[in-house]
Amino acid sequence: MARARISDVAQVAGVSTSTVSLVLNGRTQRISPATQDRVREAATTVGYTPNSVARGLRTQRTRTLGLVSDQIATTPFAGRMLAGAQEVAHEHGHLLFLVNTDGDAAVEAEAVQALTGHQVDGLVYAAMWHRVVDAPAGLPAGTVFLDCRPATGGYPAVVPDDRAGGRDATRLLVEAGHRRIAYVDVDEDSPPIASALRHEGYLEVLAEAGIRPDPALHVRYESSAAGGRAAMVELLDLPAERRPTAIFCFNDRMAAGVYVAAHRRGLDIPGDLSVVGYDDQQLVAGELDPPLTTIALPHAQMGRWATEVALGVRKPPEDDQPHLMPCPVVHRDSVGPPPAAAPTPAGDGPGTTP
Amino acid sequence: MARARISDVAQVAGVSTSTVSLVLNGRTQRISPATQDRVREAATTVGYTPNSVARGLRTQRTRTLGLVSDQIATTPFAGRMLAGAQEVAHEHGHLLFLVNTDGDAAVEAEAVQALTGHQVDGLVYAAMWHRVVDAPAGLPAGTVFLDCRPATGGYPAVVPDDRAGGRDATRLLVEAGHRRIAYVDVDEDSPPIASALRHEGYLEVLAEAGIRPDPALHVRYESSAAGGRAAMVELLDLPAERRPTAIFCFNDRMAAGVYVAAHRRGLDIPGDLSVVGYDDQQLVAGELDPPLTTIALPHAQMGRWATEVALGVRKPPEDDQPHLMPCPVVHRDSVGPPPAAAPTPAGDGPGTTP
DNA sequence: CACACTTGCTCAATCGATTGACTGCTCAAT
DNA sequence: ATTGAGCAGTCAATCGATTGAGCAAGTGTG
Numbered sequence: 097m098a099r100a101r102i103s104d105v106a107q108v109a110g111v112s113t114s115t116v117s118l119v120l121n122g123r124t125q126r127i128s129p130a131t132q133d134r135v136r137e138a139a140t141t142v143g144y145t146p147n148s149v150a151r152g153l154r155t156q157r158t159r160t161l162g163l164v165s166d167q168i169a170t171t172p173f174a175g176r177m178l179a180g181a182q183e184v185a186h187e188h189g190h191l192l193f194l195v196n197t198d199g200d201a202a203v204e205a206e207a208v209q210a211l212t213g214h215q216v217d218g219l220v221y222a223a224m225w226h227r228v229v230d231a232p233a234g235l236p237a238g239t240v241f242l243d244c245r246p247a248t249g250g251y252p253a254v255v256p257d258d259r260a261g262g263r264d265a266t267r268l269l270v271e272a273g274h275r276r277i278a279y280v281d282v283d284e285d286s287p288p289i290a291s292a293l294r295h296e297g298y299l300e301v302l303a304e305a306g307i308r309p310d311p312a313l314h315v316r317y318e319s320s321a322a323g324g325r326a327a328m329v330e331l332l333d334l335p336a337e338r339r340p341t342a343i344f345c346f347n348d349r350m351a352a353g354v355y356v357a358a359h360r361r362g363l364d365i366p367g368d369l370s371v372v373g374y375d376d377q378q379l380v381a382g383e384l385d386p387p388l389t390t391i392a393l394p395h396a397q398m399g400r401w402a403t404e405v406a407l408g409v410r411k412p413p414e415d416d417q418p419h420l421m422p423c424p425v426v427h428r429d430s431v432g433p434p435p436a437a438a439p440t441p442a443g444d445g446p447g448t449t450p
Numbered sequence: 451m452a453r454a455r456i457s458d459v460a461q462v463a464g465v466s467t468s469t470v471s472l473v474l475n476g477r478t479q480r481i482s483p484a485t486q487d488r489v490r491e492a493a494t495t496v497g498y499t500p501n502s503v504a505r506g507l508r509t510q511r512t513r514t515l516g517l518v519s520d521q522i523a524t525t526p527f528a529g530r531m532l533a534g535a536q537e538v539a540h541e542h543g544h545l546l547f548l549v550n551t552d553g554d555a556a557v558e559a560e561a562v563q564a565l566t567g568h569q570v571d572g573l574v575y576a577a578m579w580h581r582v583v584d585a586p587a588g589l590p591a592g593t594v595f596l597d598c599r600p601a602t603g604g605y606p607a608v609v610p611d612d613r614a615g616g617r618d619a620t621r622l623l624v625e626a627g628h629r630r631i632a633y634v635d636v637d638e639d640s641p642p643i644a645s646a647l648r649h650e651g652y653l654e655v656l657a658e659a660g661i662r663p664d665p666a667l668h669v670r671y672e673s674s675a676a677g678g679r680a681a682m683v684e685l686l687d688l689p690a691e692r693r694p695t696a697i698f699c700f701n702d703r704m705a706a707g708v709y710v711a712a713h714r715r716g717l718d719i720p721g722d723l724s725v726v727g728y729d730d731q732q733l734v735a736g737e738l739d740p741p742l743t744t745i746a747l748p749h750a751q752m753g754r755w756a757t758e759v760a761l762g763v764r765k766p767p768e769d770d771q772p773h774l775m776p777c778p779v780v781h782r783d784s785v786g787p788p789p790a791a792a793p794t795p796a797g798d799g800p801g802t803t804p
Numbered sequence: 805c806a807c808a809c810t811t812g813c814t815c816a817a818t819c820g821a822t823t824g825a826c827t828g829c830t831c832a833a834t
Numbered sequence: 835a836t837t838g839a840g841c842a843g844t845c846a847a848t849c850g851a852t853t854g855a856g857c858a859a860g861t862g863t864g
Binding site: 103 | 819820821823825
């Protein structure tokens, strides 16, 4: 059977379609309660569901939202961002269009066209890792950038506060008593937004703590467990007095590699070595042994923020700067005090270069 | 400036809106080439983009698709299914609505209503792990079930061929020469579709190979690295002659735990122990040392299949049985021949119960 | 030359809901 | 008796595109 239209309801209730529309939309000031009841009853008996397409055409508001992203699938983070976005859309009675462009600019432009053609009420442009992007052509004003910054500015944007995350991670280790803290960095991040910001945070906290940074403790490898392992091997080959007692890793996967290398050398975590990761990738950080203390990327929060701004229920900052979303510290079991035998009794062990 | 409408194009080109519509939709049999050119030119000069809402109202085809799923975010598989679905939608010029219901039946029903209200041309109902689900109320005929089977039947569905996967995994080990093969199963999967099917496949291959299954080699623990570790400990505590030389794990996370327990006992993989996982979770299987041989869940393929059926470009099977999607074997480095000292020289070592 | 046919395009109805303007009616006040 | 106000709804235009029917001019045919 064909879907019931408003005119079917009107007929059953013995009123005009106008009346049905008014009642069903709550504009009941001038409709008698008796009529309202008849209309509502008629609506349920015929099983009426409003046709959003017709409504959208008339009202010019479709209650839909578009989210275009470069890769929805490849990264496990994607989900949390998406979930946050979807949640907000749902909370406000909107439906979410999802488009995956694989970073192809042509597909991107096409997607934006298709979405505006479908009269979306808002648009979110998402990246799967924090970086600078070029806004695709034809992007409507008010599009919100999620986990990326438009090269040109002019749009609201939200990104993780990587610098603060780097600070928090490092502070965690400093407060546990460590003085020789390595940063296991990634070598491929260009432009290196996330990695550079985390490094800055690392350096800031070292400075605050009066620790002179040792360049040998900043190593760069590919972003994988293998890279982390190689990095750790390099650090462990340092002379004993320059060897780190704590490692801050660019991400959890590299931390997993650090674990492997440390365990191979018979080091206990956190007894002999403390490790902090970044990203809070469930399958990595939570499953390591011991579970990894890490800094979580606030994907769900960012997804929510972006969608709220896109829907107009939250005002973006006026200064055209990306909103910095804090990265929460996730305390697990990979951080402890430095080993008693550590070469840092009390006096400053400055990291002199050879 | 307001969006250009078809009437704007008509005015600029000096023709009627009908003509514009005909030209732009390729129904050009009765339109002179000259007029066509004028129309197209006019369209680009005014920057015309068709209003899909209006078109959808008129044609009753919106070129949109709905995908409702219980959890889009929580599992890293989700993405591949979604990506497959999105890809197909895009290939056929459709836009994909994504709704995440968190398994809440009320939200589900609401979502289905909202989607049919938006006149989607097709609907996919997805689960994030293979199981039997109750079709939500009001589900349109022709809805496709993805990675789940409707309890009642009556809808096209696609699920992984877990039985064949179990067979392949076990055959891999049998062909490497193993006779004592354990199945590290999950204990919580109820109804245990995936686990039961994989177990059946396992038993089938054992039977074909003339290996009597040893109940002590079928252990059940929680689905996590910790569970896998516990399982492996139990297996390693078996008397030497009953101890397995190969392990088939319900999933990669459990396999990761098996690795840990094996390494703790000083066992080399695959020298002393061969391991096969399931799922091909990138972050787990690929990052383990050695990389894990596993059976991949064909999420992208299933997502594609479901979407193609939903769009009507692929015919579902007529027998109302779920389509079984093969699970490819992913060869990595965790399978080898049994150790030379293994208790299986040539004669059948039947697993006699004590 | 009359007729049918083709070509090239336009008319106007239509999809289903929303909404500002308007109508009939009753009752009260002037 | 006329005017005005308030109530309870209805009318009809509208959103922007699609499409079957229709029409004027040109072409071909007997």
